Amino acid sequence: MAMLLEPGMQSLRMGANGERCPTPSPPGSPGTPHDSCSIAPLTPSQSPRSEARSQQSPSFSVVVAIDFGTTSSGYAFSFTSDPEAIHMMRKWEGGDPGVANQKTPTSLLLTPEGTFHSFGYTARDYYHDLDPEEAREWFYFEKFKMKIHSTSDLTMKTELEAVNGKKMPALEVFAHALRFFKQHAVQELKDQCPSLPESDAIRWVLTVPAIWKQPAKQFMREAAYKAGLVSPETPEQLLIALEPEAASIYCRKLRLHQLIELSCRPPAGGAEPPQPVDSSFRQAREQLRRSRHSRTFLVESGVGELWSEMQAGDRYIVADCGGGTVDLTVHQIEKPQGTLKELYKASGGPYGAVGVDLAFEKLLCHIFGDDFIATFKAKRPAAWVDLTIAFEARKRAAGGGGGGGGGGGPAPSRCSPLNISLPFSFIDFYRKHRGHNVETALRKSNVNLVKWSSQGMLRMSPEAMSELFQPTIAHIIQHIDTLLKKPEVQGIKFLFLVGGFAESAMLQRAVQAAFGHCCRVIVPQDVGLTILKGAVLFGLDPGVVRVRRSPLTYGVGVLNKFVEGKHPREKLLVKEGKNWCTDIFEKFVTVDQSVALGEVVQRSYCPARPGQRRTIINIYCCDTDDVVYITEPPLTSGPTEGMCHHQLPVQLRGCATINFLSN
Numbered sequence: 098m099a100m101l102l103e104p105g106m107q108s109l110r111m112g113a114n115g116e117r118c119p120t121p122s123p124p125g126s127p128g129t130p131h132d133s134c135s136i137a138p139l140t141p142s143q144s145p146r147s148e149a150r151s152q153q154s155p156s157f158s159v160v161v162a163i164d165f166g167t168t169s170s171g172y173a174f175s176f177t178s179d180p181e182a183i184h185m186m187r188k189w190e191g192g193d194p195g196v197a198n199q200k201t202p203t204s205l206l207l208t209p210e211g212t213f214h215s216f217g218y219t220a221r222d223y224y225h226d227l228d229p230e231e232a233r234e235w236f237y238f239e240k241f242k243m244k245i246h247s248t249s250d251l252t253m254k255t256e257l258e259a260v261n262g263k264k265m266p267a268l269e270v271f272a273h274a275l276r277f278f279k280q281h282a283v284q285e286l287k288d289q290c291p292s293l294p295e296s297d298a299i300r301w302v303l304t305v306p307a308i309w310k311q312p313a314k315q316f317m318r319e320a321a322y323k324a325g326l327v328s329p330e331t332p333e334q335l336l337i338a339l340e341p342e343a344a345s346i347y348c349r350k351l352r353l354h355q356l357i358e359l360s361c362r363p364p365a366g367g368a369e370p371p372q373p374v375d376s377s378f379r380q381a382r383e384q385l386r387r388s389r390h391s392r393t394f395l396v397e398s399g400v401g402e403l404w405s406e407m408q409a410g411d412r413y414i415v416a417d418c419g420g421g422t423v424d425l426t427v428h429q430i431e432k433p434q435g436t437l438k439e440l441y442k443a444s445g446g447p448y449g450a451v452g453v454d455l456a457f458e459k460l461l462c463h464i465f466g467d468d469f470i471a472t473f474k475a476k477r478p479a480a481w482v483d484l485t486i487a488f489e490a491r492k493r494a495a496g497g498g499g500g501g502g503g504g505g506g507p508a509p510s511r512c513s514p515l516n517i518s519l520p521f522s523f524i525d526f527y528r529k530h531r532g533h534n535v536e537t538a539l540r541k542s543n544v545n546l547v548k549w550s551s552q553g554m555l556r557m558s559p560e561a562m563s564e565l566f567q568p569t570i571a572h573i574i575q576h577i578d579t580l581l582k583k584p585e586v587q588g589i590k591f592l593f594l595v596g597g598f599a600e601s602a603m604l605q606r607a608v609q610a611a612f613g614h615c616c617r618v619i620v621p622q623d624v625g626l627t628i629l630k631g632a633v634l635f636g637l638d639p640g641v642v643r644v645r646r647s648p649l650t651y652g653v654g655v656l657n658k659f660v661e662g663k664h665p666r667e668k669l670l671v672k673e674g675k676n677w678c679t680d681i682f683e684k685f686v687t688v689d690q691s692v693a694l695g696e697v698v699q700r701s702y703c704p705a706r707p708g709q710r711r712t713i714i715n716i717y718c719c720d721t722d723d724v725v726y727i728t729e730p731p732l733t734s735g736p737t738e739g740m741c742h743h744q745l746p747v748q749l750r751g752c753a754t755i756n757f758l759s760n
Contacts, residue, residue, distance in 0.1 A: 157177060157297075157298060157299060157300040157334075158176065158177055158178075158290075158293060158298040158299070159174055159175065159176050159177065159286060159290075159293065159298060159299055159300070160174060160175050160177070160299075160300045160301075160302060160633055160636035160637050161173075161174040161282045161286070161299055161300070161301055161302070161633075161636075162174070162301075162302040162303075162304070162338070162343075162629060162632035162633045162635075162636055163275065163278045163282075163301070163302070163303050163304070163632075164200070164304045164340075164628050164629040164632060165203070165242065165274070165275070165278075165303060165304060165305075165317075166200070166203055166242065166304075166419060166420055166421075166597065167203060167240050167242045167243055167419060167420030167421030167422070167449060167450075167451060168202065168203060168240060168419075168420030168421075168449075168450060168451065168597060169200040169201060169202055169203055169420065169597060169625075170200055170201060170202075170203045170217075170274070170278070171185070171186050171199065171200035171201060171626075171629055172186045172278050172281065172282050172629070173185050173186060173626075173629050173630060173632075173633050174282060174285075174286065174633065175633045175634075175636075175637060176290075177637065180637050181396050182393050182396075183393070183396060183630050183633050183634075184392060184393050185199065185392040185393070185626070185629075186281065186282070186285070186392075187281070187285055187392070199623070199625065199626055200625065200626075200629075201216070201217030201218055202217055202218060202220075202221055202239065203217075203239065203240065203241070203242060203274070203420075204216065204217060204218075204220045204221045204224075204237070204238070204239045205220055205236075205237070205238045205239075205241070205270060205273055205274050205277075206219075206220035206221075206223060206224050206235060206236070206237050206238075207235065207236035207237075207238075207265070207270075207273065208235065208236075209234040209235055209236075211236060211265060211269075213273045213276070213277070214235075216273075216274060216277040220237070221239070221482060221486070224237045224478075224479055224482060225479050225482055225483055225486075226479075227479055229476070229477055229478075229479060229480070229522070232261065232478050232479045233261050233476075233478065235259075235261070236259045236261075236263055236265055237259050237260050237261070237478065237482070238257060238259055238260070238270055239260065239482070239485075240420065240421070240451055240454075241257050241267075241270060241271075242420075242421055243421040243422075243447065243451060244257055244267060245267070245271075245309070245313045245316055245317070246306065246308075246309060246313060246421060246422060246447060247447065251312050251313060251316060253266075253268050253316070253319060254266060254268075255267045255268075257270050260474065260478045260481065260482065261474075261475060261478040262475055267316075268316070268319060268320055268323060269323075271316075271317070271320035271323075271324075272320045272321075272323035272324040273324075274324075275303075275320055275321055275324035275326060276324040276325060279301075279324060279325065279326050283299075286299070297331075297334070299334070300334055300335075300336065300636050301321070301326045301327060301334060301335045301336070301636075302335075302336045302337075302338050302632045302633065302635060302636040303317055303318075303321055303326075303335065303336070303337055303338065304338045304339075304340050304343060304628055304629075304632050305317055305337055305338070305339065305340065306339070306340050306417075306419070306421075306422045306424045306443075306445070307339035307340060307341050307342065307417075307424045307426055307443030307445075308422060308424055308443050308444065308445045308446070311648075311649070311718070314337055317337065318332070318335065318337060321335055336635065336636055336639060338631075338632045338635045338636070339424075339426070339443065340417050340419065340424055340596075340628050341415045341416075341417040341424045341425065341426035341443065341595075342415075342426060342437075342439075342631075342635070342642055343627075343628045343629075343631030343632040343634075343635050344415050344417055344593065344595040344596070344627045344628050344631050345413075345415045345426065345428050345437060345593070345631065345642075346437070346631040346634045346635050346641055346642070347396075347621070347627050347628075347630045347631030347634055348415070348593050348595075348621060348627070348631075349435070349437075349641075350396040350634070351621055355621060355622045356619050356620070356621055356622070357619065357620045357621070357622065358617055358618070358619050359594075359605055359608070359609040359613065359618040359619070359620060396630070396634065407430050407590070408430070408432070409430060409431065409432035410429060410430065411429065411430050411590050412427060412428070412429045412430075412440060412586070412587075412588055412589050412590060413427075413428060413589060413590055413591035413592065413593060413616075414426070414427050414577070414580065414581075414586070414589055414591070414592045414593070414616075415428065415593045415595060416573070416577060416592060416593065416594050416595070416596075416599075416608070417445075417595050417596045417628065418449065418450075418573060418594065418595070418596040418597075418598035418599045418604060419449045419450070419596040419597055419598060419628075420449045420450045420451055420597055420598065421447060421449040421450075421451050422445055422446065422447055422448070422449050423445040423446060423448045423449060423572070423573050423576060423596075423598075424443060424445045424596075425443065425444050425445050425576060425577065425580050426439065426441075426443050427439065427440040427441040427580070427585075427586050427589075428440065428642075431643060434643075435641075436640070436641055436642070436643040437641060437642045437643065437644075438642075438643060438644040438691075439642065439644060439645045439646050439691075440585055440586060440646070441580070441583060441585050441586050441646060441689075442646040442647070442648050442688075442689050443648065444576065444579075444580055445576055446572065446576060448569050448572035448573055448576070449569075449596075449598055450492075450569070450597065450598040450601070452568065452569035452572075453492055453565050453566055453569055454485065454488070454489075454492075456564075456565040456566075456568060456569070457488050457492075457565055458470065460544070460547070460565065463542060463544065464538055464539055464542040464544055464547070465527060465531075465535070465538050466531075466538075469527065469530055469531065472530065473523065473526055473527075473530075476526070477520075477522050477523070477526055480520045480522040480523055480526075483520045484519065484520055484523060487517050487518045487519075487520075488517055491515045491516070491517050491557070491562075492562075492565075493600070493601075494515060495515065495559075495562045495563075495565075495566065495601070495602075495603060513559070514548075514556045514557060514558050514559070515556075515557045515559075515562055516550060516552075516554040516555070516556055516557075517554060517555045517557060518553060518554050519535065519553055519554065519555060521553070523535075524553060535549065536549045539555075544561075546558045546560050546561035546564070547561050563603065566601070566603050566604075570603060570604055570607045573604065573607075573608070574607060574608065574611050577592070577608070577611070577612065578611065578612075581612070581615070589615070589616045590616060590617065591616060591617050591618075591619055592608070592612055592616045592617070592618045592619070593619050593620075593621070594608055594618060594619070594620045594624070595620075595621060595624055595627040595628065596624070596625070596627070596628065597624075597625045599620060599624045599625075600624055600625055605618075605620060640694055642694070643693060643694050644691050644692070644693050644694070645691075645692055645694075646689050646690070646691060646692075647686045647687065647688055647689060647690045647691075647692050648688065648720075649688055649718040649719065649720055650684055650686065650687045650688045650718060650719050650720070650721065650722050650724065651684070651685045651686045651716060651717070651718050652682050652683050652684040652685050652686075652716070652717055652718075653682075653683055653685070653700070653714060653715065653716065653717065654680055654681065654682060654683075654715065654717060654727040655681050655683045655702070656670065656677040656678065656679055656681065657677065657678050657681045658675075658676065658677065658678070659676035659677055659678040660678070664678040668680060668726070680726045680727050680728045681725065681726060681727075682717060682724050682725060682726055682727045682729075683700065684722070685698045685700065686698060687722040688719075688720055688721060688722050689722075
């Protein structure tokens with residue numbers, strides 16, 4: 098069904114979390130009609146709701162944020178009565194020696210029947226202890242978040258593959274994980290505040306990469322509904338936070354001792370930096386925050402010292418280097434209100450720490466053969482998990498200490514080899530599969546930088562480990578460099594390095610070497626928790642990011658008067674003696690356009706058929722601003738190019754139903 102473009106009204110509103118939210122027409126305004134043709138840019142509702150949902154924002158007693166990461170996940174919360182205190186989740190059971198378990202691995206274990214068994218360290222360790230034959234029947238998922246980013250045709254029926262090859266709908270897998278976090282968080286809140294009503298007292302915040310396409314973000318929202326975090330009838334109770342934005346929000350609050358400047362530049366004039374003056378109350382609060390046993394972090398009521406030195410208009414980049422993706426965002430300070438303005442739409446790619454894991458797997462395939470590694474993963478899935486755990490511990494040590502995020506800067510370069518233990522089942526299985534031992538395979542592979550230890554370990558030289566890191570680090574450096582060359586991104590003052598991968602000393606040194614000459618490179622303390630804490634702050638004040646850049650062009654399909662020579666003949670529709678051009682894409686917002694929080698775009702239409710009372714608006718989007726028709730083919734074969742059609746999200750269809758007045 099098509100629409101005539103004449104007087105009426107439909108609005109598109111920018112939501113606090115960056116999602117585009119349609120709003121109903123004002124009472125008394127005509128809506129959007131329809132008439133018959135082969136294309137249906139705007140269609141009548143088959144089952145309209147009787148009334149639009151109330152738009153009043155409820156009040157919340159507590160904000161709970163879930164940082165759902167590729168490699169590790171966690172939650173934190175803050176009571177609205179004490180917003181300066183962010184409480185981290187309880188200490189997770191399990192963990193690895195020498196590795197801080199402030200978050201838990203994003204690992205999910207389901208029974209052979211597909212029911213939930215465990216999550217995190219518990220899931221990983223239980224699966225590891227299963228008998229190999231029994232393990233083949235269980236569903237064990239790890240690092241599955243990347244599937245949502247990499248799938249070009251993501252739907253609610255997309256499936257995920259467990260490590261043993263068994264498949265399950267992705268929506269169910271994500272719902273199981275989110276339900277686990279909900280139960281943990283709610284139980285902890287009840288322990289602290291027994292009188293807290295669960296149903297409407299909690300605002301949930303779920304983090305996603307800013308570079309994700311809208312279908313992926315909507316997928317996470319649907320998974321949250323399925324998990325029971327909130328009801329689809331109250332979508333405002335769940336905010337989708339963009340990960341680099343959350344990190345940026347938290348960085349605003351940091352004090353000087355909570356930051357590590359990799360460049361270590363001396364202050365102007367050689368003077369010592371001024372020391373902050375604290376009241377005794379602030380000192381006491383800070384002592385609480387620093388307590389090794391405390392899970393409570395204190396944040397500034399205003400902005401941190403670094404921000405207080407910044408001038409209106411100062412610009413900075415946040416590089417969120419996570420397990421799966423690298424997310425870059427550019428913000429500008431707005432004074433005096435202290436809000437943030439996005440200067441350039443989010444950019445990045447799938448170049449997180451998982452790339453190092455894949456490089457290690459590729460190395461194993463080179464040494465032992467692709468067919469053997471594939472067979473070993475299928476036949477001995479628990480032992481494969483054991484091997485990845487051993488590599489993870491050594492990966493964190495690569496380049497020196499694996500951190501720098503919690504110390505005084507990047508650690509010194511490591512010169513001694515790193516030993517990676519091969520599980521006995523790997524050594525035994527290889528001998529039975531190939532007829533010779535792993536030492537022979539290593540010698541035949543001609544990999545000079547990896548040796549065999551008689552103690553049953555691969556001895557990787559620092560150069561070998563560096564080679565595993567370099568392709569991923571090179572992609573990150575390239576992305577940041579490309580961004581810095583954009584005309585809109587000039588005069589950058591700071592580059593904040595955040596995310597779990599930002600703990601890597603190798604990455605820290607590479608970023609400092611590449612960009613330390615043009616801006617100050619800064620890493621927050623507890624860098625792996627930056628996004629989680631920022632997500633809590635975003636839930637407390639969603640309006641802190643006031644202006645964003647639209648990632649796509651949004652609009653509707655309409656009819657316009659046909660102009661000979663301008664419009665193609667195949668678009669001609671003759672109706673009641675008038676010539677109309679179908680499928681015209683009328684834009685509401687164009688890609689990369691600055692859109693302020695709460696800004697409203699209005700268009701006017703009128704009914705084309707007497708007696709029509711309702712219709713549903715279909716919103717179309719594409720990633721360019723020069724598209725004329727909704728039926729234009731993709732510009733390239735890439736999955737993100739060309740025109741995409743999205744009916745309004747389920748939770749907003751009530752808002753999109755247009756009621757027409759009688760003439």
